[in-house]
Amino acid sequence: MDDFEAIALNALEAARPLARSYFRTPLKVERKADCSPVTLADRAVERAMTAVLENACPNHGVLGEEYGTSGADARHVWVIDPIDGTKSFISGVPLFGTLIALLEDGVPILGGIDMPMLGETWIGRVDRDTRVNGETCRTARRTRLEDAVLFATSPDQFTPEEYRFFDGLSQACAGRRFGGDCYSYGLLASGHIDLILEAGLQPYDYLPLVPIVTGAGGVITDWKGAPLTLRSQGRVLAAATPDLHRKAVERLRNSAA
Template identity: 50%
Template sequence: MTDDDLLLAQRLADAAGAAIRPLFRKPFSMETKADQSPVTEADRAAEGAMRAILGAERPDDGIIGEEYGEERAQAARQWVLDPIDGTRSFVAGRPIFGTLIALLEDGRPVLGVIDQPIAGERWIGAKGRPTLLNGAAIRTRACSAIARAHLATTGPAYFTTDSYLAFDRVRAAARDTLWGGDCYNYGLLAAGHLDLVIEDGLKLYDFAALVPIVEGAGGRMTDWQGRALDRDSIGQVIAAGDPALIDPAVELLQAA
């Protein structure tokens, strides 16, 4: 990962935002995918704009995108794109969705961007560097006990029956729980406004960009067994602003 990669990731975010903003709270076409999730012309236009840049400037790198699939699957470097994480929020006119851009090297996330193109908020994380929000370094906050933690998750429908029971043990132990938010929750956690995010059912394009952002701000992200996240992770995710929260969260999630 180089400085040129960081600059490129920001230009990808600029291109996605330029495709999204004209359609926000305006008429747009929409379909329902096989998994019953919505996809809009803004999703497709934003991913298409990013892929065009990558095809011209990084022709040897792989691409994994939510809307248009995978290219060059065996490449050591892969760009992971979610043009609108939180499409339901976009459809409803709620500016808490985000464009997610990640770079994987040998399967591990080394660069991540969350871009909220309506509010003009951009988080940038890169391995070995501090996370930036609109150019200023940010930090997570200290919170070592789940009983004091502000917990967030996108919604109960994303869990299986068993995984929701596991999540509910953490929810019952936490100070309070915020529902909804998709990727925006992880940006809030990195900036010190939330303590814990726990989710199930995520795809690689839902979480890859979040790892460098959370960890560059002093937090930690793992799966539900406490293992580092990579290309092969199954999508059960814990993000903790204070790394001390990971072990008690794992213990509650794995309790018989």
């Protein structure tokens, strides 16, 4: 695991100066088939990360947001999102990040969030506690929805039906905020916020977050409480504690009734 972590950090270090160099510069924004934005920066960062991974682990697979999958049948597959929060990136908002995960037999065993403009890096592993910039971090210990702060990246990510679930959960909480992209999960791992509910995510958006949240004492699943996998439907619920997670799942289940 130490070797895998070193490789992940090397890939993030290759990404960081590239992301910084493109930030707040004129960039042509293209639209992908799903209408999400992409820029030269996304592609350049993914190529740099893939080069590190292919050099260090030629027998491993790679799943990237921009260039798809190679070696999907390998036991170990790296998952990368070069710029998570492209909408923030192209708007000059520094709350975008770079994500990386390592899957073993389809299960995320290592995950990383790097915030290039903020100088914060979270690393989660299945064999030890999550760390931010080398220091162990823990989720908050809140267990009641009425004490919890709920985050989502944007109300636009929900369908009208999904937003009804989000709104129902948020009404039971102390407050809600929008924004953050992957940064919200780092904040949850470090004990600053309590709940995150999102929809429309892809495997490269959520799989890197699993070891980070769980390694800090939190719980992250789909909306029904099932583990997140490559085949999950992109509905993600993260909570600071098991009790808080259970109550959030119950609230979502009741909203469906």
